[in-house]
Amino acid sequence: MTEPYRYTSLITCLTSLTRQIVRQTSEFSQGQIFVLPLLLSVLPGIDANDLKKTVITFQFLNAILMLITCVDCSSAVNTRNDLSEIEKEVCLSTSKFEDFISELFNRIFHMIDTLSTEMSDALIVTMNSKMEDHQIALELTSVISCIVQQCSKRIFHMIRKKITNFLATYCYSPKISKLLTGLIQAILKRDPVETLKYLLLQIYERIEKILNQSDILILNDDKGDPELIWCLKIFSELVCARGDTLIIYKTIILSIFHRCIHIIHKDSYEIMAQAAQNLLKSLSYVHPIDYRLTIENIEEPFIDFLPIRAWGQHIEYDKLNVKFHIPNEDEVDFACEFVEIFMYHELKILNENRTKMSNDERLRSLTLLHHITIGCLRMVPRIESEEKSLTK
Structure with a gap:
């Protein structure tokens, strides 16, 4: 770690060899033994003051974690009698997954805290270029998604608890909001029911508390309230959940929109417009809902299936068994x-008050209409027209 150029070169090379390392083969059967030591050894590479090294570290973690299941298989040593000596060693090493994930999140949260302040060296260096920051956000989201999609329920609960506890005490900084929303997206994709249960209610209460203290001032304040902006940002991400899980919280969701959709502050109404688009997409789009490496049960007692034997293995095309979420009638309704409540109301305001509205109010209304239109695009029937033949 004290020689960053050497470290980045080595990790870049290792990234291209991850499948050979994690997969059981006759040519290199002991590769899996090195998986946990490698994962633990690269964690110091997550460094807020060296973003290039951090990106490369995340790329390596992503390359390995997309090929393995994060499950403690150590109990399989006592329940199965068909394990080779190498498999026994690998199973025992998987007991360190919780330590690895705990340390990973400690370093991620420390990096976020550092980047959210003006004291970060990396922030000063890259102020004129947001590309590196954007890449870190993408890589981080991908790493956490790989973990939560292919981990045991016990490990997921630990991750969910760590993220929700951090969000509850975090002070908003626009510089690193993408990093945190990436964490929310990851756990939301794995288990929207549990994530909404813990986060949406918490965010709703925070928003209500802020608005009840100074509702009129916030609605007309062009400077915005940082805590409210952050709560709305989280809300915007949460309504990306599967439509059937959002139906349960319909009253809460509509209440937040009713109270916050007329805020004049630019960042706030842009977030609310994006939230409207996200909600409508969640309620009307068909999308895959299962991203796991294997369709087998990865939970204990490992009698019928041993997760480490699926590490790095390819999947037959006809056995993919992709599951899709198809909106039901309640979601479409x-x-x-x-749309009827908010889109038609905004159109009515524009028609009746277009000469009386300020530029800020008009822009807020048009921004909301734009995002609602994009969100409900899949529900709009195709425009019928006559077929035209092209002639030379």
């Missing part, structure tokens, strides 16, 4: 109700 919710989307239509939302």
